[in-house]
Amino acid sequence: MSLANRVAIITGAGSGIGRAASLKLSTQGMLVALVDYDVARGEETLRLVKEQEGNGIFIQADVSSSTEVQNYVANIKERYGRIDVFFNNAGVMGTLSPLADYSEETFDRIMAVNLKGAFLGLKYVIKVMEEQRSGVIINTASTAGVQSTPFLGGYSASKHGVVGLTKTAAAEYGPKGIRINAVCPxxxxxxxxxDMDMSDPVQNGPLRRPSSPEEIANVVCFLASEEASYMNGSIVTVDGGLTA
Incomplete structure (x- = not known):
């Protein structure tokens, strides 16, 4: 399956990995539906997509709102008739804090966006893909979802949850022609x-550097393609060997 003229939804498309993936998928000829809470950043990504002669739309939405998720999915289905790829990427990190000092407000917000948001995206996009009997979903987890991450307790818990959702959904919907994997930057x-110190070579693993968003986007694009046709339920670390 060529990605040309296929339809991809990217949440958290306004910056970082989401923006890089939007641009990368667009260069493969995909029609990109960009979703972000921040209108200015989302529209900037759309401008960049069009600058490289890509095609897409932007929809403002809060991924933690069931109503808004249903609305963006319905909007995209009505406009394009199908959803072929879903990069379920939107997330927030929160502040660095020991667990006992972690505020409930911060914890609740992180879980709402990172975990509930991932769940809602899966819930409503899968319904469309079930009708098609085809589709690819890539969830953004993290190395914080596969190992301990001191001072990021809420973020780590949410990303462990995304890993669990990915494995469960892959088992349930693989037989229906839907491949579901997670990328763990x-x-x-x-x-x-x-606002984090990214310069510590030890914390960055054997390659001794952080990655660029584009390096993660390359893996997302691979998982979206037929070159990854036998990958389902995979938790793919892209971390320079940090968790090796």
């Missing part, structure tokens, strides 16, 4: 990590 230079 290590340290990535994005707006979300701009």
């Amino acid at each position: 290590g340290g990535v230079i994005t707006n979300m990590t701009k």
Whole structure:
């Protein structure tokens, strides 16, 4: 299956990995539906897509809202008639804090966006893909979802949850022609990590550096393609060997 003229939804498309993946998938000829809470950033990604002669739309939505998720899925289905690829990527990190000092407000917000948001995206996009009997979903988890991550307890818990959702959904919907995998980045230079010290070579693993968003987007594009046709339920670490 060529990706040309296929339809992809990317959440968290306004910056970082989401923006890089949007641009990468667009270069493969995909019609990209960009979803982000931040209108200015989302529209900027759409401008960049069009600058490289890509085709797409932007829809503002809060991924933690069931109503807004249903609305963007219905909007895209009505406009394009199908959903071939879903990059379920939107997320927030929160502040660094020991677990006992973690605020409930921060914990609740992280779980709402990262875990509930991933769940809602799966719930409503899968319904469309079931009708088609085809589709590919890539969830953004993290190395924080496969190992301990001190001082990021809420984020780590949410990403462990995304890993669990990925494995469960892959088992349930693989027989229906839907492949579901997760990508687990290590340290990535994005707006979300701009206040963190990314210079410690030990924390960055054997390659001794953080990744660029484009390096993660390359893996997302591979998982979306037929070159990954036998991958389902895979938890793919892209972390320079940090979790090796």
